[in-house]
Amino acid sequence: MNEHERHKAYWRANIRLVAILLSIWFVVSYGFGILLKEWLDSIQIFGFGLGFWFAQQGSIYVFLVLIFVYAYKMNKLDHEFDVDED
DSSP: OOHHHHHHHHHHHHHHHHHHHHHHHHIIIIIIIIITHHHHTTSEETTEEHHHHIIIIIHHHHHHHHHHHHHHHHHHHHHHTTOOOO
8 A cells, every 4th residue: 555545544444433422422412411301200319301301411521432432443444654753
C-alpha cells in the first residue's frame, strides 16, 4: 500500500469512528431524551423519570464517555497507521 492509499485508509477509518460515535450520541440525546422520553419515564431513578434523566444529564455523561472512547480508539488507530507521536 503506497503512502496516498494509507492516508486515505486512515482518514476513512477516522471518519467511520466519528460517525459511529456521533450516531450513538444522537440516539442517546435525541432518541432517549426526546422521542422515547414518555416511555422511559416509567422507569424511576432517584425519584426522576429515566427519560428526564437522559434529557438533563444522561446525554452529557454519554458524551464524556464518548470523548474518552474517541481518544483511546484514535491512539490505537494512529499506532496502527504509524502516525502516532511516539
